[in-house]
Amino acid sequence: MRFESINTLYEAALRDERIVFITGDFGHPRTEDFKKNLGGRYMNAGMSEQHIIGMAAGLALEGMKVFVYSIVPFITLRCFEQIKVDVCYHNTDVTIIGAGGGFAYGAAGGTHYAIEDIAALRALPRMKVIVPSSPWETRMLMPQIIAAGGPTYLRIGRGKEIDFGENEAPTLGRSQVLRKGSDATIFFAGPIGKEALDAAEILKQCDLDVEVISMHTIKPIDRDAIALRAGNRRAIFTLEEHSVLGGLGSAVAEILAELPEHPVFLRFGVQDTWPVLFGSQTYLRNAMGISAMHVAEKIKKVLL
Amino acid sequence: MMSALTHEHIRDLEHTAKNIRRTILEIIFRAKSSHIGCSLSAADILTALYFNVMKIDPRHPQKDDRDRLVMSKGHAVSGLYAALAERGFFPQEKLKEYGTEGTNLASHVVRGSVPGTETSNGSGGHGLSLGVGIALALRNKKNNTRVFVLSGDGELQEGSVWEALLSGATHVLDNLTLIVDRNRFQDGQDGNGTDQILALEPLDKKFEAFGWETETIDGHSFIELIPALMRHSKRPRVIIANTIKAKGVPFMEGRPEWHGKCPDEDQYNLALKELAH
Numbered sequence: 001m002r003f004e005s006i007n008t009l010y011e012a013a014l015r016d017e018r019i020v021f022i023t024g025d026f027g028h029p030r031t032e033d034f035k036k037n038l039g040g041r042y043m044n045a046g047m048s049e050q051h052i053i054g055m056a057a058g059l060a061l062e063g064m065k066v067f068v069y070s071i072v073p074f075i076t077l078r079c080f081e082q083i084k085v086d087v088c089y090h091n092t093d094v095t096i097i098g099a100g101g102g103f104a105y106g107a108a109g110g111t112h113y114a115i116e117d118i119a120a121l122r123a124l125p126r127m128k129v130i131v132p133s134s135p136w137e138t139r140m141l142m143p144q145i146i147a148a149g150g151p152t153y154l155r156i157g158r159g160k161e162i163d164f165g166e167n168e169a170p171t172l173g174r175s176q177v178l179r180k181g182s183d184a185t186i187f188f189a190g191p192i193g194k195e196a197l198d199a200a201e202i203l204k205q206c207d208l209d210v211e212v213i214s215m216h217t218i219k220p221i222d223r224d225a226i227a228l229r230a231g232n233r234r235a236i237f238t239l240e241e242h243s244v245l246g247g248l249g250s251a252v253a254e255i256l257a258e259l260p261e262h263p264v265f266l267r268f269g270v271q272d273t274w275p276v277l278f279g280s281q282t283y284l285r286n287a288m289g290i291s292a293m294h295v296a297e298k299i300k301k302v303l304l
Numbered sequence: 305m306m307s308a309l310t311h312e313h314i315r316d317l318e319h320t321a322k323n324i325r326r327t328i329l330e331i332i333f334r335a336k337s338s339h340i341g342c343s344l345s346a347a348d349i350l351t352a353l354y355f356n357v358m359k360i361d362p363r364h365p366q367k368d369d370r371d372r373l374v375m376s377k378g379h380a381v382s383g384l385y386a387a388l389a390e391r392g393f394f395p396q397e398k399l400k401e402y403g404t405e406g407t408n409l410a411s412h413v414v415r416g417s418v419p420g421t422e423t424s425n426g427s428g429g430h431g432l433s434l435g436v437g438i439a440l441a442l443r444n445k446k447n448n449t450r451v452f453v454l455s456g457d458g459e460l461q462e463g464s465v466w467e468a469l470l471s472g473a474t475h476v477l478d479n480l481t482l483i484v485d486r487n488r489f490q491d492g493q494d495g496n497g498t499d500q501i502l503a504l505e506p507l508d509k510k511f512e513a514f515g516w517e518t519e520t521i522d523g524h525s526f527i528e529l530i531p532a533l534m535r536h537s538k539r540p541r542v543i544i545a546n547t548i549k550a551k552g553v554p555f556m557e558g559r560p561e562w563h564g565k566c567p568d569e570d571q572y573n574l575a576l577k578e579l580a581h
Contacts, residue, residue, distance in 0.1 A: 040444050051433045051467035058437020061415075061423070062445070081427060082464070086434060089424050090415060 001138045001156035001191075002099055003029045008142035009067055013038055019146075020059055024049055024070030026099065049079040053094070057086035060093045065149060071105070072098035072114035072155060080120060087151045088124045095145065095152040096121075101131065101190050102241025103275075103284040104158035114155070115270045118189075119246020121153045122219050128152045129219040130172070131248075133193040136163045137170055137216055144172040161191045165214070175222040181211035184303060185229045186295070188239040189215045189248045195285065196239045198292030199299065208303055218248050226255045230262040235302050237266050239295060241285070244269035264302055268295050309530055313356075317526045319581065320390060321351040325552045326579045327386035327399065333572045335403020337411050341550040341562035342456060343383035345487040345523070349545055350387040352529040353452060362392040365419035371449050372438055374423045376431020377456035377485060378412040385409065385418065393420040429462025431455055432482060436471050439480040452533075453482045458490025461502045466514070472540040473515030480540045481533065482516070485523065487549040489560045497560065511542040523547035553578050 006028045013019035013034075020041045021034060034042035041064075045052045049070065056066040068075060075098050076083070087094045098117060105112035122129050130145060130152060132138040138156060145154060165178035178193065179200050188196040193214055200210040211233075213225065229236055236256065238249040249267030256262040270288050277287065285291045328343045354360065358371040375384050382402070389396045398418065401407040408417045412426025423434050435453035442449055459465065472480055486507070488497050499505055511518040517537045521528040523545025532543050549563070550556035553575040556567075567575060 040440070045471065048467035048471065050429075050464035051436070051471055054430055054433025054464065054468065055437035055440070055471065058434040058439075059441045060437070061434070062438055062441030064441050064444075082430065082433070085424065085427055085430055 001132060001135050001161050002159040004135045004138040005097055005142055005154065005156055006030050006069070008139060009146065010034060012143070012146050013041060016065065018063060018065045020064045020066045022052055022056060022066065022068045024052055024068070024075055026070040028069065047074070049074050050082050053079045053082035054086045056094045057090055057092040060150070061090065064093070065146070066092075066094045067097060068094065069097040069099070071100045071112060072117050073112060076114070076117045076121060076153070083121070084124055088126045091126055092150060094150040095154060097154045097156060099156050100158045101155040102192065103281045106281045106284050107278050109278055110274055115241070115243045116246070117155065118218060118242050118248065119250070122246065122251065124151070126151050127219065128217070129155070130217055131155045131189040132216045133188070133190055133214045134163045134165070135161055136166050137176075137214065140169050141172060141216060148172060155190065157191050162194065164194050164197060165212070170214070170216060173217045173220055173222065175225040176214040176216065177211065178214055179210070179212040181209040183209045183233065184235040184237065184299065185211040185213060185233050186237045186239055187213050187215045187226070187248065187252055189218055190241055192239055192241040192285070192290060195290065195292040195295060199295040202292060202296035203299060206300060206304065208299070210299070215248055218251055221251050221255065223255050226252055227259060230256055230259050233263050235264040235266070235299070236262070237268060237295070237299060239268040239290060241290065242269055243272065245272060266298065266302060268298070309527065314526050317351055317355055320355050321348050322552070322579055322581060324351055324383065324386040324390050326576065327389065327396070328382045329553070329567070329572065329575050329579065331382050331385065331399050331402045333567055334400070335411075336566050337382070337403050338564045338566055339379045339382065339411070340565070340567070341489065341556065342377060342485070342487060343380040344550045344552050344556070345547040346377065346380050346383045346454065346485045347552065348524045348526065348529060349454060349483055349485060350383050352526060352533055354387045354391045356530055357533040358452070359449065360391075362420070365393055368447060369449055372422050372451045374425070374431045374435045374438065374451065374453045375413045375421070376425050376428075376453050376459060378425030380456070381411060381413045384413055384421070388418060388420040394418050428456065428459030429464045432465050432468035432472070435480055435482070436468050436475070436477060439477045440475060443477070443479060449479070451480050453480070455482060455484050456490065457484055457486045457488065457504060458498050460484065460504055469511070469514040469516060476538070477540045478536065478538050482540070482542045483533070484542065484544045485547050486544050487547045489549045489563060491563055492560045493564070495560055508544055511544075516540050516542045518542045518544065520544040520546065524551055
């Protein structure tokens with residue numbers, strides 16, 4: 001997803017002289033091309049995230065389209081107030097690309113996890129929150145993200161994500177059905193979607209027909225897609241590599257709670273806790289109860 | 305403007321600064337608002353910028369070749385409103401709205417709320433990074449204008465300012481000037497001054513060490529302010545403008561409580577007398 005987002009951005013920057021790319025000393029696959037061909041529109045601004053956001057907003061106030069890029073915790077929460085004031089309050093065309101969503105930096109420990117970023121950024125007026133699930137989806141959405149402009153938060157993976165569920169081209173702001181099903185729906189966001197699809201496959205063996213939907217756009221959320229399922233599913237679930245507080249689960253819950261009635265609803269995500277043992281992303285998904293197996297077991301209990 | 309400074313020019317500027325100070329006092333008193341001390345301390349700096357130094361056209365406030373002021377000390381907005389109105393960016397009448405319900409004149413600066421406001425500030429330590437970005441964009445566009453950032457001294461306690469100083473020097477932003485309104489007080493409700501709270505001195509040496517050309521001046525003297533603000537360099541510049549909090553109203557001068565206090569009617573009338581022409 002790093003490659004797809006940055007590559008598309010590089011190609012767009014060659015055509016659009018307004019595009020500026022600022023990295024907070026975080027590597028990417030097109031470094032040499034950016035340095036060679038974009039001149040002053042490429043900057044490595046070092047470990048100065050508060051300044052990066054302010055500078056990005058300043059550039060945008062003068063008509064530039066600015067993309068800033070680093071690991072999620074550093075380019076979101078470290079400089080949260082700059083994002084609030086300089087980006088959202090000023091309504092500047094700044095897109096924050098955060099790499100390493102969820103537990104992508106599994107062994108690195110809690111400093112590098114991103115399990116509260118969506119909650120924080122979703123609360124900011126004017127901010128769009130985009131969480132693609134795969135390299136393919138990133139590649140498909142990226143031109144739309146560039147065209148829509150900021151304030152935007154794009155949360156991607158670390159670079160080891162795989163393609164799954166390729167379908168018709170996704171549209172920004174609209175959910176994307178990756179697997180059809182009529183008993184229940186799992187709304188997910190991000191690369192964790194692979195676990196949702198695997199869970200649906202497991203549930204098929206128990207004759208449960210589960211729909212899987214990518215909510216790559218968490219804000220503004222596809223309200224209609226949620227309301228539609230509320231009327232014709234036995235249960236609705238959310239799955240995310242993020243705290244159950246404030247992320248996709250909360251966003252879906254907010255819609256459901258305001259409907260006259262809705263089916264059983266359950267959020268899969270990180271409970272309000274820190275992992276104390278470390279390992280790969282797969283290890284941590286297991287430890288936090290958000291792997292396909294855990295999800296399938298709980299859904300069985302609800303539906304059977 | 306921008307011609308040689310004659311005694312007459314200086315007298316004009318002093319006259320204008322007094323008008324701005326009176327307006328500050330009036331709108332704060334009427335609004336039962338605050339931040340009088342830090343608006344009065346910045347009044348001469350704002351006068352020098354808007355009535356001599358900056359290339360601006362109040363009839364075309366968005367003109368591309370204007371100089372930009374980022375009002376990092378957004379809490380001194382009454383000073384900015386007063387200066388912009390005095391310069392003709394909008395009618396003085398508009399200022400009567402300050403402090404009323406449903407006004408677009410907040411008590412911290414909001415971009416575009418009235419013509420001439422470039423950025424939204426009110427949280428300390430944001431302005432210099434915005435200024436770096438604006439200066440970079442203008443340089444990239446080969447727009448030969450200047451960017452001024454007016455900062456309080458208290459907000460220099462924010463780490464983001466020092467990140468921006470590193471950046472300004474790295475990018476050799478010769479079109480960027482930081483002005484520090486060094487009135488030596490912040491909110492300090494315990495009576496402590498800025499350097500007692502979190503010491504900034506030796507401030508000039510810090511700026512120099514960060515690679516900025518630094519000049520320390522009397523921030524109430526137009527003879528010092530104007531050449532310092534006009535001066536160009538090959539590096540970004542800092543002007544430490546030594547000022548007196550609440551300058552112009554002797555009974556308020558240098559007294560920390562006038563950061564947050566609003567004058568009562570007697571104090572207001574006394575202050576207006578001090579500022580009579």
